[in-house]
Amino acid sequence: MSETRHAELRGDCANCFGLCCVALPFARSADFAVNKSSGEPCRNLGQDFTCSIHARLRDSGFQGCTVYDCFGAGQKVSQVTFGGVSWREAPDSARQMYEVFPVMRQLHELLRYLTEARALAATRPLHRDLDRALARVTELTEGSADELEKLDVGPVRAEVNPLLLKSSSLVRAAAGGKPKDRRGADLIGKRLRGAKLRGADLRGALLIAADLSGADLSLTDLIGADLRDADLSGADLTGALFLTQPQLNAARGDAATRLPEGFERPAHWTR
Structure with a gap:
């Protein structure tokens, strides 16, 4: 939305x-x-x-x-x-x-x-x-x-x-294949650079300070996911489900991060 x-x-x-x-x-x-x-x-x-x-x-x-x-x-x-x-x-x-x-x-x-x-x-x-x-x-x-x-x-x-x-x-389901189920997973500080997470269930996942740079998060369910200090540089969040602006504000990203339509790129992100 x-x-x-x-x-x-x-x-x-x-x-x-x-x-x-x-x-x-x-x-x-x-x-x-x-x-x-x-x-x-x-x-x-x-x-x-x-x-x-x-x-x-x-x-x-x-x-x-x-x-x-x-x-x-x-x-x-x-x-x-x-x-x-x-x-x-x-x-x-x-x-x-x-x-x-x-x-x-x-x-x-x-x-x-x-x-x-x-x-x-x-x-x-x-x-x-x-x-x-x-x-x-x-x-x-x-x-x-x-x-x-x-x-x-x-x-x-x-x-x-x-x-x-x-x-x-x-x-x-539109993501095809068998999307990963990481609901509620403890992924604090994990190195997930370039991870293929399209269509994954990350509902309530703890992604604090996780490295998600370059990750494919399109069509991913992010409801309640904790993205504090997560690195979203170059990540693809197009079509991400239940993402909110506060979640983005809590994360880090850059000009290459692909956001869903209508979201604002936080001012503290690198340009």
Whole structure:
């Protein structure tokens, strides 16, 4: 799915109350320069809910922020669930807003994947089921703050997951042969330069700092794959399934990396 489409499933900071900068905790590490607890506004959050160092996040020690996307949950909670009234304007709503945000984020992530699956020609046999799932999850996102706060997303995810797996199988079948199954594999730091992974199942695989330079990752299922510091220089990701912009932002690549239509080449990649 082109990341330039379906804007409601991408973070729109201009219409959010900086929820990821307040609701989420983080610990001082290679990804964050300081410790911050849940409910504590980040020191870089401005009065207008924008980040004061947005253009310098990576250089300022906040790399973790550059690889995060709420999938549009921030603006949905801010403008729809809480009607455009911020936690600063109504402090009594703050706690519930922080509780609802991660729930909405999970629902929007499911919508992101279902929307991609529904747009693929190969999944035509599943379109009716995918439409039903999309309608069901969308309905949940439109619930009240009380309903969302109490919602257990686990069962919802369990209902959606089989459809995503079937969608993946239908699309990857076009790769021909017997695609590799590396689902959930520990490939941290592995040397996979030039690997033939077309149509492989890398769902949930740990590819941290793996060398995937020149690898063929076309039609590969990358849902939930951890690509932090993975080298994608010269790799082919055309047609990759369930890939997200944050995954690319977490990796390394260059001008020769082939991306699916609509994705942005991260600014920190070599040119």
